[in-house]
Amino acid sequence: MALSNPTRLISAPWVLPMAGPALADAAVVVDGADTIVAVGPRAEIKSAFPALPEERAQGALLPGxxxxxxxxxxxxxxxxxxxxxxxxxxxxxxxxxxxxxxxxxxxxxxxxxxxxxxxxxxxxxxxxxxxxxxxxxxxxxxxxxxxxxxxxxxxxxxxxxxxxxxxxxxxxxxxxxxxxxxxxxxxxxxxxxxxxxxxxxxxxxxxxxxxxxxxxxxxxxxxxxxxxxxxxxxxxxxxxxxxxxxxxxxxxxxxxxxxxxxxxxxxxxxxxxxxxxxxxxxxxxxxxxxxxxxxxxxxxxxxxxxxxxxxxxxxxxxxxxxxxxxxxxxxxxxxxxxxxxxxxxxxxxxxxxxxxxxxxxxxxxxxGLAALGALVPGKRPGIMDVTPIDTQAPCASLVAAATPSVRWVARP
Ligand SMILES: [Zn+2]
CATH class of the missing domain: 3.20.20.140 (Metal-dependent hydrolases)
Incomplete structure (x- = not known):
């Protein structure tokens, strides 16, 4: 799949791609249209995209x-x-x-x-x-x-x-x-x-x-x-x-x-x-x-x-x-x-x-919304930074939160 130029690198204590396991200390890269370019461990992503400044999220990054x-x-x-x-x-x-x-x-x-x-x-x-x-x-x-x-x-x-x-x-x-x-x-x-x-x-x-x-x-x-x-x-x-x-x-x-x-x-x-x-x-x-x-x-x-x-x-x-x-x-x-x-x-x-x-x-x-729902390269699902999270049990703490704080990093 041809992806356009990466423009932003956002890292967080946790990234929950939803199409695979939750990733601790991870990062997401998107292009100018907010399409996902890469998702992975923070150190790997930073070395793969050295020209991009790092934006820091406070909680867990999730798809919309x-x-x-x-x-x-x-x-x-x-x-x-x-x-x-x-x-x-x-x-x-x-x-x-x-x-x-x-x-x-x-x-x-x-x-x-x-x-x-x-x-x-x-x-x-x-x-x-x-x-x-x-x-x-x-x-x-x-x-x-x-x-x-x-x-x-x-x-x-x-x-x-x-x-x-x-x-x-x-x-x-x-x-x-x-x-x-x-x-x-x-x-x-x-x-x-x-x-x-x-x-x-x-x-x-x-x-x-x-x-x-x-x-x-x-x-x-x-x-x-x-x-x-x-x-x-x-x-x-x-x-x-x-x-x-x-x-x-x-x-x-x-x-x-x-x-x-x-x-x-x-x-x-x-x-x-x-x-x-x-x-x-x-x-x-x-x-x-x-x-x-x-x-x-x-x-x-x-x-x-x-x-x-x-x-x-x-x-x-x-x-x-x-x-x-x-x-x-x-x-x-x-x-x-x-x-x-x-x-x-x-x-x-x-x-x-x-x-x-x-x-x-x-x-x-x-x-039937193929571009949404997961932080996967090629999709454009919207990305949110959700806080607070228990860094020992991010999924359980998010699911129990009822009214967590949501900040949109990118809209779909
Ligand atoms: Zn109904």
Whole structure:
């Protein structure tokens, strides 16, 4: 790979490349576009690049974090939604509460949330939007990644063709926006219960041509499992109120088996499986078979339903993991440090490197962002200096920190 001229050498007590072991007393060299040129022991790097002055970082150098699941458009709901009663109760509050705010208030909240996410070390997002409200906020904050344009069955009912309607809406929006679209747009379903099988199939087929994966909330609560299996549970009651034909969301299958039957795994990139709180052994086996990454949103899961997925089962099955914050409607902030701290405190026996990898290289791989997630020559992941660290146990101290101090050395 041809690399351009090295321009900066940054050394630190620790460098965590995330694509290999942590390096004590190490350094990173970048070129003028902040593309990584070299990573290695400080003495070796200094002798290989003698003309470069040494910049000194105080803590650990890491690639920027990749928040693989958030909803920046819902930021105005911060602290407003009651949790602890399960997803159906939580979700029914979303529409009612959002309607109390003007578009301007919702955009201001989205903008503040996006800037706070960057300040906490976020380089890229997988952002889900039912509207396009968050796109300028994300662009203004300098966030890259994937925008999952969420298509509900109700959009299909209004427009006759949810995919074509959403595509038109997006094109008009981008043409009239002063912001360059820095995120790839991919059509996405919300969940298996919020669209019928025909629309779900068409969304998966359309997403397969984008070069990025799509994303779906799946196995998030027991009501979803019951609806899919036999048409019972609280989602069935909600769908009846919405006059959705009974049976149209009940394939008699588990969530991953249904997803497979819809052609979700036919494309080059498997969809992101968000939550998987109620995943069965069959679901885990199918996720593994199709190499589909699971996006964990632990603080949101704890707020809404008071339980976490079976992470030990995911790890022993070898599932690929990424982390997300979900929205401010179910999480106190959009920082992955808080998610890592929650996981570390619930699973103290699991190596902290696993959560750091999920928050960086795991998220980048899940979203198909080849240049991000690791300090590796040729990538341009953004570099941050994170403090404080325990120099004897840098990964454990970072993962437990919850709100460490982040200084950007280079933005992606
Ligand atoms: Zn979500």
């Amino acid at each position: 974090l990749v928040n693989a699941h958030t909803h920046v458009e819902l930021s105005v709901l911060a602290g407003r939604l009651r949790g602890g009663e399960g997803l159906v109760s939580w979700a029914t509050q979303v529409g009612r509460e959002t309607a109390a705010f003007s578009a301007e208030q919702r955009f201001d909240a989205a903008r503040r949330a996006a800037l706070a996410a960057v300040a906490a070390g976020t380089a890229a997002v997988g952002d889900v939007g039912n509207t396009l409200l968050a796109i300028p906020a994300l662009a203004e904050a300098g966030l890259v990644g994937v925008f999952f344009h969420e298509l509900l069955g109700s959009r299909e009912a209004v427009t006759g063709d949810a995919l074509a309607g959403a595509e038109r809406e997006y094109r008009e929006f981008v043409e009239s926006s002063p912001w360059p679209a820095r995120l790839a747009r991919v059509p996405a379903p919300h969940a298996l219960y919020s669209a019928g099988p025909d629309l779900l199939r068409r969304i998966f087929a359309a997403a397969a041509g984008t070069g990025h994966p799509t994303s779906i909330h799946i196995a998030e609560g027991e009501d979803e499992i019951q609806l899919l299996r036999d048409g019972s549970g609280r989602w069935a009651e909600i769908l009846a109120l919405l006059q959705v034909p009974a049976g149209s969301r009940t394939p008699g299958l588990g969530p991953l088996a249904y997803l497979e039957s819809l052609g979700a795994f036919a494309g080059e990139r498997p969809p992101l499986l968000v939550h998987m709180v109620c995943a069965s052994a069959e679901d885990i086996a199918l996720a593994h078979k199709h190499r589909a990454p699971v996006v964990l949103c632990p603080r949101s899961n704890l707020h809404i339903g008071g339980r976490l997925p079976d992470l030990r089962a995911f790890l022993s099955a070898g599932l690929a993991l990424a982390l997300g914050s979900d929205s401010l409607g179910s999480s106190p902030d959009l920082s992955l440090w808080g998610e890592m701290a929650a996981l570390a405190s619930h699973f103290p026996d699991i190596a902290p490197e696993i959560w750091l990898r999920a928050a960086t290289v795991g998220g980048a791989a899940a979203l």
